[in-house]
Amino acid sequence: MRGRHRVRQVINYANLATPLGLLIAVAGRARVRRGEHGLLYAHGYRIRFPVAGAFTVGNVVITARPDGYLTGALLRHEARHATQWACCAGLPMLPLYLLAVAVSFALCGHPASWNVFERLADLDEGGYPRHPSRWRRRTLEAGGPAPGPSDDLDGKGVV
Structure with a gap:
């Protein structure tokens, strides 16, 4: 894992965004696994909100879709959102978004x-x-x- 990904990972744990993402994933009964670039992938999310192919909270990328959905351009897009969570100091990202x-x-x-x-x-x-x-x-x-x-x-x- 690159240094910048490790920094983002640490910041998003410290600012409580990643723990919130994990809580949301567990509440939606998603299966969580380690992914690329310090991200966590949560597949099989069962709550119908928000309406999106995937969404990111901290370093947790959450989707209702099966394993293998988070690849390529979509994964790059969601990884940028993880960086935004770090730049917004975590939870302030919610009202800003x-x-x-x-x-x-x-x-x-x-x-x-x-x-x-x-x-x-x-x-x-x-x-x-x-x-x-x-x-x-x-x-x-x-x-x-x-x-x-x-x-x-x-x-x-x-x-």
């Missing part, structure tokens, strides 16, 4: 498209759509100018 969901929903009607945490974790790797903001959508529907380079807010060529 909920605020980001509310802002995204207000901006475009989707909880992830303009959520700063999801954008920083890479929307595409998390499987999220890129919805234009409500005001940009109204401009396009009203026959306004086509999107230009200055409208590409995230540098990925999608407005």
